[in-house]
Amino acid sequence: MAAGPDKTARVVFMGTPEFAAVHLEALIASDYRPVLVVTQPDRPAGRRRNLRAPPVKRLAESHDIPIAQPRRVRRGRLARLLRLFEPDLAIVVAYGRILPPDALAVPKRGAVNIHASLLPAFRGAAPIQRAILEGCRHTGVTLQQMDEGLDTGPLLASSATEIAPDDTSASLHDRLAGLGAKLLVERLPEILAGEITPVPQGEGGVCLAPPLCKDEGQVCWQRRACDVCCQVRAHFPWPGCHTRLHGKRLKILPPVEVLEAPRERAERAQPGTVLAVEPDALVVACGEGTALRIFEVQEENKTRLRVSEFLKGRPIEVGTRLGDDNG
Numbered sequence: 001m002a003a004g005p006d007k008t009a010r011v012v013f014m015g016t017p018e019f020a021a022v023h024l025e026a027l028i029a030s031d032y033r034p035v036l037v038v039t040q041p042d043r044p045a046g047r048r049r050n051l052r053a054p055p056v057k058r059l060a061e062s063h064d065i066p067i068a069q070p071r072r073v074r075r076g077r078l079a080r081l082l083r084l085f086e087p088d089l090a091i092v093v094a095y096g097r098i099l100p101p102d103a104l105a106v107p108k109r110g111a112v113n114i115h116a117s118l119l120p121a122f123r124g125a126a127p128i129q130r131a132i133l134e135g136c137r138h139t140g141v142t143l144q145q146m147d148e149g150l151d152t153g154p155l156l157a158s159s160a161t162e163i164a165p166d167d168t169s170a171s172l173h174d175r176l177a178g179l180g181a182k183l184l185v186e187r188l189p190e191i192l193a194g195e196i197t198p199v200p201q202g203e204g205g206v207c208l209a210p211p212l213c214k215d216e217g218q219v220c221w222q223r224r225a226c227d228v229c230c231q232v233r234a235h236f237p238w239p240g241c242h243t244r245l246h247g248k249r250l251k252i253l254p255p256v257e258v259l260e261a262p263r264e265r266a267e268r269a270q271p272g273t274v275l276a277v278e279p280d281a282l283v284v285a286c287g288e289g290t291a292l293r294i295f296e297v298q299e300e301n302k303t304r305l306r307v308s309e310f311l312k313g314r315p316i317e318v319g320t321r322l323g324d325d326n327g
Helices: 018-029 055-062 077-083 127-133 169-192 225-234 307-313
Strands: 011-015 036-038 043-045 050-052 089-093 111-115 138-145 155-162 241-245 248-258 274-277 282-285 291-299 304-306
Touching (some): 011 018, 018 055, 018 169, 036 055, 036 077, 111 169, 127 138, 127 169, 127 225, 138 169, 225 248, 225 291, 304 307
Parallel strands (some): 011 036, 011 089, 089 111
Antiparallel strands (some): 043 050, 111 138, 138 155, 241 248, 248 291, 291 304
């Protein structure tokens, strides 16, 4: 018989960004109010580099939940903190640090984690971005029992979703956050009652999802248009995709469109060449005779503009070459 919700369980929540805050909010709304929220320290942000509290901290403060922001988690520091609250379970969502074994051993039911991929695929810090970058058609969220490794713990439950052709990291982030919060709240009674048998991850399909870096946002026009499209979507909103126009950095923003039947000139033009200047778009040659239609751009230190608006101040001629070697 399935267990009823144990709303008296002592739960510790650990997380930092907005993705984690969505899960914390769902727990609070379901009356699983954590006895402690652990999040990363405030960080400098913005042009003035003022300290900014992470989203999880701001949410916890609004509900008067005790908060801890340890700068170190090893050498028994985190374990000692957790023991003070005698948790039945730790819930970890995008905390940003690998928990040491002594901390994982403190909660009676251990620690569970919501990860934004269908494990064992895309273990690591950037599963959402990497799934789009690789052109995957499906992804999801996985609820796992944590161990000492990087997203290597046995699986408790999962929920899948399609990656739409126009999904960006931002839109997919929001959908997966809602999917993960729903899965967590639904399965939490069984976890607290010990009614889910963890299933070890298989060896097949393992791949890593390291953080994106700014250099990865540079468009390589020699790649196929579908690959450049994935790059633009995966790098939005951060760190952004860019090329160069007349020696200046130019961001390429979604939406972008792969031409199913590229213009004949695409097969002869060098990658990065502007094949057509349309009223609302630029058509740019990519590798293997493909082409990409671009609708929005942003010059360095300027505002984001539709191509139709951009062209009023910066006319572009057919034959112009985009890229770092165009002068």
